């Protein structure tokens with residue numbers, strides 16, 4: 135009988151998308167973290183491994199597809215978040231003269247929009263710092279252990295080769311694309327204490343966002359039961375603290391390392 | 393020593409002539425209030441003083457004064473129904489306050505609950521949500537089947553009963569930063585969704601009640617959990633998860 139067009143217009147549906155994209159982004163964070171932790175591998179081995187990983191992440195078609203899904207998720211999550219936040223405000227045009235919201239809810243849960251905005255600014259700056267620079271900017275190139283010979287993207291060392299316009303040239307012949315040295319870009323970048331502080335603040339915002347967001351996502355999707363929900367809540371809290379903390383240790387470690 | 397001398401209180405109360413006027417907080421001094429009196433009795437005492445002085449008394453909602461009708465509202469010192477959990481305003485007593493306290497008393501604030509006068513708001517939006525699907529269709533022509541004739545697992549019966557204890561007071565809306573009615577709506581949906589009698593109309597019920605709540609101007613749910621903490625009946629946000637689930641099922645099947 136009823137033609138309620140529920141799936142298109144309802145607040146609840148906007149929250150399904152919010153939760154779906156938000157929880158997907160949590161998975162993305164795990165993958166991203168696994169990649170970043172390679173920066174802890176010391177010496178030449180670590181440098182090479184990280185730069186090979188960077189090549190893989192920018193050329194593998196499956197990763198490419200996944201990265202587009204991630205960009206779309208972030209954009210969709212952010213836009214949906216703004217729409218929801220506007221609707222949130224509309225429902226109470228006149229506020230209370232005196233209110234004690236802390237008496238019944240945690241701060242994070244009431245400030246997801248502000249936290250999300252900080253995260254969004256963080257993501258934009260972060261993309262500019264590394265992703266944009268890596269793809270389009272001036273970056274150093276990975277050298278072999280002799281500190282002289284260039285490497286191809288697939289890891290082959292080209293003895294006596296030189297790099298011209300990002301390509302490895304040997305005996306006047308172009309052999310392939312030179313491997314960029316993102317590792318050194320990261321290391322140099324984090325010698326700047328302002329950038330380190332900015333990254334730590336970004337991670338603190340993600341931590342607060344997820345202290346509420348992780349379990350909230352399950353609730354929005356209706357995934358709740360007496361047996362599993364206490365576990366989801368505990369795991370979510372651990373995730374919200376541990377994952378951003380591990381991310382944040384990297385710039386701090388790079389800063390104090392030398 | 394005779395008993396406590398009573399509380400001297402500064403009251404900051406929202407006064408507003410009608411829906412159109414602007415309204416503002418007025419300050420009243422009320423002395424020697426017995427700690428044994430209830431919060432509503434304290435307001436009765438204030439109103440007697442106001443009437444004696446020829447001023448208009450403060451309008452506020454109340455009926456049963458024993459926590460079952462849901463009529464009493466009041467946002468007291470920054471919380472619906474004031475300090476104390478699992479109580480309505482009529483169950484709040486002045487012993488919860490100290491001598492010299494300042495007490496803020498405001499109406500529920502929500503676009504969907506317009507102010508009628510002073511502390512009284514129009515909660516008929518809840519009735520319209522209920523009309524949109526909060527019922528089961530039973531033939532009452534004289535050969536109605538006894539509900540107890542259908543065996544129901546105790547766990548479900550208990551949960552449905554818990555949901556059904558919602559008194560429609562609106563504290564959940566008042567507490568929510570988004571003035572969302574999700575706890576109320578989900579309780580009203582759950583009390584049927586958990587029982588066999590509720591299955592026939594389950595799909596349209598959730599779609600129509602949610603739609604009506606949004607039409608009334610209640611906000612989205614941010615899962616802050618404030619409603620559950622302030623609900624005098626302890627209705628769980630588990631019901632909101634159930635509503636989200638039912639809504640998804642019904643939307644896909646639509």
Ligand code: HEM
Nearest residue numbers: 153156159160212215246247250251254347350351354614
């Ligand atoms: C790494 C990035 C991010 C992750 C992992 C993430 C994760 C989440 C999760 C899991 C939720 C819970 C969804 C729900 O309540 O159903 C959420 C909610 C939210 N997110 Fe994000 N988020 C991220 C970035 C952002 C950004 C960039 C914005 C906005 C500019 C944002 C704004 C919001 C808002 C406003 C909510 C709450 C909506 C509400 O219930 O009122 N988030 N996020």
Ligand code: SF4
Nearest residue numbers: 558559561562564623
């Ligand atoms: S859910 Fe609780 S707070 Fe909301 S109307 Fe029902 S009894 Fe009142």
Ligand code: FES
Nearest residue numbers: 455457462464482
């Ligand atoms: S007056 Fe009935 S619940 Fe308070």
